[in-house]
Amino acid sequence: MQVKLGQSVLEIVEGDLTRQDTDALVNAANPSLRGGGGVDGAIHRAGGPKILEECLQIGGCPTGEARLTTGGNLKARYVIHTVGPVYKDGSHGEPQLLASCYRESLKLASAKGIKTVAFPSISTGAYGYPLKEAARIALQTVKEYLAQHPEITLVRFVLFEKTAYEEYEEALKSV
Ligand code: APR
Numbered sequence: 001m002q003v004k005l006g007q008s009v010l011e012i013v014e015g016d017l018t019r020q021d022t023d024a025l026v027n028a029a030n031p032s033l034r035g036g037g038g039v040d041g042a043i044h045r046a047g048g049p050k051i052l053e054e055c056l057q058i059g060g061c062p063t064g065e066a067r068l069t070t071g072g073n074l075k076a077r078y079v080i081h082t083v084g085p086v087y088k089d090g091s092h093g094e095p096q097l098l099a100s101c102y103r104e105s106l107k108l109a110s111a112k113g114i115k116t117v118a119f120p121s122i123s124t125g126a127y128g129y130p131l132k133e134a135a136r137i138a139l140q141t142v143k144e145y146l147a148q149h150p151e152i153t154l155v156r157f158v159l160f161e162k163t164a165y166e167e168y169e170e171a172l173k174s175v
Contacts, residue, residue, distance in 0.1 A: 011155075017120045120160070121135065
């Protein structure tokens with residue numbers, strides 16, 4: 001599913017983030033930037049050791065912020081590592097921190113001249129963020145950013161499970 005927002009395209013697909021050929025992939029990392037399971041594990045496995053080398057030089061990333069490394073062996077030239085909030089009950093700043101992940105990742109992309117970006121569904125796996133609410137925040141934040149930043153020509157959400165794709169498809173209709 002795709003929507004046109006001015007010069008930019010916002011699309012959602014079902015698939016594997018690590019196989020995307022956008023300029024950058026966004027990783028759902030943890031504050032240590034030392035790798036993990038889920039998307040994080042898949043990106044490091046597919047991208048190779050150069051990504052971790054640069055992550056270790058960076059040293060870490062606070063929740064809600066984003067850091068850039070090489071894409072290593074990935075088709076994508078860059079990986080933007082962002083750290084989502086661990087979901088507690090929604091009243092500990094989780095919505096604001098999740099929105100910040102998307103906004104800070106795109107700000108980094110704009111600063112680097114990156115035009116096409118693929119995102120996973122941040123925080124909705126190990127970090128337990130409820131999918132419906134996370135999808136709404138993700139799409140709303142990206143839509144607001146693209147309205148001001150035509151330099152980003154494509155944002156693609158890559159959902160690993162059909163259930164996630166369906167939630168994002170539903171949310172996209174109402175943002
Ligand atoms: N492509 C696209 N999406 C994927 C992939 C993949 N290859 N693998 C997993 N996902 C999906 C999950 O199904 C989930 O919907 O990405 C979403 C985010 O899940 P996680 O990877 O668990 O990320 P998150 O919930 O943000 O938790 C981050 O998990 O892997 C560790 O080091 C990471 O500690 C950090 C935590």
